[in-house]
Amino acid sequence: MSSTRDIDALIDMMARLPGLGPRSARRAVLHLIRKRALLLSPLAKLMQTVADTARECATCGNIGTTEICDICTNAKRANGQICVVEDVADLWAMERGQAFKGRYHVLGGTLSALDQVGPEVLRIPALLARVDSEAITEVILALNATVEGQTTAHYIADQLDGRVTLTSLAQGVPIGGELDYLDDGTISAALSARKRL
Numbered sequence: 001m002s003s004t005r006d007i008d009a010l011i012d013m014m015a016r017l018p019g020l021g022p023r024s025a026r027r028a029v030l031h032l033i034r035k036r037a038l039l040l041s042p043l044a045k046l047m048q049t050v051a052d053t054a055r056e057c058a059t060c061g062n063i064g065t066t067e068i069c070d071i072c073t074n075a076k077r078a079n080g081q082i083c084v085v086e087d088v089a090d091l092w093a094m095e096r097g098q099a100f101k102g103r104y105h106v107l108g109g110t111l112s113a114l115d116q117v118g119p120e121v122l123r124i125p126a127l128l129a130r131v132d133s134e135a136i137t138e139v140i141l142a143l144n145a146t147v148e149g150q151t152t153a154h155y156i157a158d159q160l161d162g163r164v165t166l167t168s169l170a171q172g173v174p175i176g177g178e179l180d181y182l183d184d185g186t187i188s189a190a191l192s193a194r195k196r197l
Contacts, residue, residue, distance in 0.1 A: 007033070059130070061106030061123055063088050071095075077103050080137035084127060084156065086110055086144060094142065102140075105130060110148035111155055124156065131164055138165040145171055145189070 007029065014025035032040040056062070057069035064070065071077055081102030085091050091104050107122045119125065130136065139160055143149035157166050172190025173182060182190075 060091075060104050061088070061108060061126075062091055062104060071103055077101060078134070080135060081140060082127070082130065082134075082136050082138075083140040083142050085142050086149065086152075090142065090144075100140075102138075103134075107143075107152065110143065110146070110152040112148050119155065122152075124159070127156070128159055131160060136164055138167060141166065141168045143168075145185075 011022070011025045011029050014020055014028055015022045017025070020028065032043065050065075053065040054063055055065065055067070057064055057072055058067055059072040060069060062069040062071060079102050081100075082105050083091075083094060083100055083102060084105045084107060085094065086107055086109060088106055091106055094100050094104070105123065105127045107124065107127070109117055109122055111117055111119065111122065127139075131139065139156070141153045141156060143153045153168060160166060170193050172186060172193050
């Protein structure tokens with residue numbers, strides 16, 4: 001029996017996390033072990049707590065520790081706007097920007113005929129129900145600029161046509177971006193969405 005079996009298993013488990021490979025996982029585990037009292041023990045307790053309490057919000061699909069998340073229970077955010085995103089990571093990214101003051105709806109992916117992901121697999125029926133029940137006036141489609149993301153946006157737009165105002169995020173040159181480093185699609189989208197100065 002190896003004296004490092006559990007440590008090796010922890011490294012293997014950490015290496016499965018996005019952004020970490022075997023070398024990064026090894027460094028992270030070594031650091032945690034060296035800072036055992038300060039980091040490893042509290043991290044283990046927090047991970048167990050999150051494993052026991054984390055759940056999807058029954059309304060929007062966000063991740064939290066209650067049946068309905070803080071965003072959905074915040075009356076100030078009931079402004080008639082819903083921002084539709086593919087994944088919880090996208091919701092969290094939008095929240096980091098602190099620009100959107102409405103509510104969200106997490107689809108849980110995008111439509112994909114190849115992967116047999118249809119509207120019923122995603123949370124599209126729940127979105128349509130929310131539009132009717134929550135007096136929604138605007139649906140903002142904040143889906144990724146991929147073929148699947150745009151296909152999903154078009155499908156949702158067709159389902160909601162005439163019921164609410166539909167908008168999407170602007171696409172194009174990022175702040176601080178240099179044209180020489182951008183792909184052709186981004187330049188084309190930026191040119192199409194140009195505005196008067």
